[in-house]
Amino acid sequence: MAAKGGLLMLENFIGGKFLPCSSYLDSYDPSTGEVYCHVPNSGKEEVEAAVEAARAAFPGWSSRSPQERSQVLQRLADLLEQSLEELAQAESKDQGKTITLARTMDIPRAVQNFRFFASSILHHTSECTQMDHLGYLHYTVRAPVGIAALISPWNLPLYLLTWKIAPAIAAGNTVIAKPSELTSMTAWMMCRLMEKAGVPPGVVNIVFGTGPRVGEALVSHPEVPLISFTGSQPTAERITQLSAPHCKKLSLELGGKNPAIIFEDANLDECIPTTVRSSFANQVRSYIKKARMEGAQILCGEGVDKLNLPPRNQAGYFMLPTVITDVKDESCCMKEEIFGPVTCVVPFDSEEEVIQRANSVKYGLAATVWSGNVGRVHRVAKKLQSGLVWTNCWLIRELNLPFGGMKRSGVGREGAKDSYEFFTEVKTITVKH
Numbered sequence: 001m002a003a004k005g006g007l008l009m010l011e012n013f014i015g016g017k018f019l020p021c022s023s024y025l026d027s028y029d030p031s032t033g034e035v036y037c038h039v040p041n042s043g044k045e046e047v048e049a050a051v052e053a054a055r056a057a058f059p060g061w062s063s064r065s066p067q068e069r070s071q072v073l074q075r076l077a078d079l080l081e082q083s084l085e086e087l088a089q090a091e092s093k094d095q096g097k098t099i100t101l102a103r104t105m106d107i108p109r110a111v112q113n114f115r116f117f118a119s120s121i122l123h124h125t126s127e128c129t130q131m132d133h134l135g136y137l138h139y140t141v142r143a144p145v146g147i148a149a150l151i152s153p154w155n156l157p158l159y160l161l162t163w164k165i166a167p168a169i170a171a172g173n174t175v176i177a178k179p180s181e182l183t184s185m186t187a188w189m190m191c192r193l194m195e196k197a198g199v200p201p202g203v204v205n206i207v208f209g210t211g212p213r214v215g216e217a218l219v220s221h222p223e224v225p226l227i228s229f230t231g232s233q234p235t236a237e238r239i240t241q242l243s244a245p246h247c248k249k250l251s252l253e254l255g256g257k258n259p260a261i262i263f264e265d266a267n268l269d270e271c272i273p274t275t276v277r278s279s280f281a282n283q284v285r286s287y288i289k290k291a292r293m294e295g296a297q298i299l300c301g302e303g304v305d306k307l308n309l310p311p312r313n314q315a316g317y318f319m320l321p322t323v324i325t326d327v328k329d330e331s332c333c334m335k336e337e338i339f340g341p342v343t344c345v346v347p348f349d350s351e352e353e354v355i356q357r358a359n360s361v362k363y364g365l366a367a368t369v370w371s372g373n374v375g376r377v378h379r380v381a382k383k384l385q386s387g388l389v390w391t392n393c394w395l396i397r398e399l400n401l402p403f404g405g406m407k408r409s410g411v412g413r414e415g416a417k418d419s420y421e422f423f424t425e426v427k428t429i430t431v432k433h
Helices: 044-063 066-082 084-095 099-120 157-170 185-191 211-219 233-246 268-280 285-293 351-358 374-383 416-422
Strands: 002-004 007-009 012-014 017-019 024-029 034-040 128-131 136-144 147-151 174-178 204-206 226-230 249-253 260-262 297-300 322-325 342-344 366-370 388-391 424-432
Touching: 012 044, 024 084, 044 136, 044 147, 044 174, 044 204, 044 211, 066 084, 066 099, 066 157, 084 099, 084 157, 084 185, 099 157, 099 416, 147 157, 147 211, 157 174, 157 185, 157 226, 157 416, 174 211, 185 204, 211 233, 226 233, 233 249, 260 268, 268 366, 285 297, 285 322, 285 342, 351 374, 366 374, 374 388, 416 424
Parallel strands: 007 034, 147 174, 147 226, 174 204, 226 249, 260 366, 322 342, 366 388
Antiparallel strands: 002 007, 012 017, 012 204, 024 034, 128 136, 136 424, 297 322
């Protein structure tokens, strides 16, 4: 760690050491619009060094027992928990989310990710079948794949980075992670805890930088056999192109356009506050302009209400929560993922109609259904083309069960069993007796 002009300069974490970079990117405080730290603008050289470190660490780490790896993950979880307030403050400043959200959701979930996979790695079983009449026994074993490339987005920086790192190293892989260059702070802070947690050098490597420089060098590297990516569909297409010649394993968690379906018999006292949270949790003016041009009505928010900010924050990236009505299903506001506090409210007349309209978008990540009719809840949930459907609730996760989307929301699933299977290779062994 160094300082430039009084600002913090992050460094790559490779082979258990913090290493400087030849060039840096500015990272902005979204509340003020001012540069507050510098992030490495890494490239092929840094990726190659990380591959060498991960390759060297793999034999030792993969040969450790699940119990030994589990203990390391638990220690890392303890250290993250002890630093919860410091991490929450940093996540809020770096990403722009409220300190309350970072303190109560993002950082606790990062801790839980390590605890969960530290436990689940101890409880997987293998398959076995016998052919007694012929004298054969068949069984399966699973082994770590090697070096995993992990690319995480800006909206849930430490939350989603640890959701990838934890199962990968629990299974015995070594990893090279690339956080978003927009939100790198908490990943760098976590690296400072690795040695104390007992993570051997080279098991976890973090290379900061952009997708075209770091991401492309990483996913196209012939010694990196598996890639876990969360981000946009265009980037996923590029990853697929670059990785195809090497037949790499891919897990792609992409965008979503998640419908919230509210029937007339919904409990509005529960439904409305939860729907407001789900609609405005992530902090795009071009969409609102297009909506107006298409004849939609802006009920409140951008262009309707005045945003009053203190002088210090007037150059920050703030936007009023915006509600749009009278919007057509073909509108970009109804079809495309908007990473901003914007929601569209449209009426419907029947189950069949709302299911057809909800399924008409190219994404299929998640949906919510609000109704007091249990039969309706089950019918609608079954017909929605979404990987997750919450009914009369939102964002309740059971980490043992699969997470992932349908259609253009991605490829693969994440969760206890699914992540373990992704980060390992299965082998069938036959024994004659």
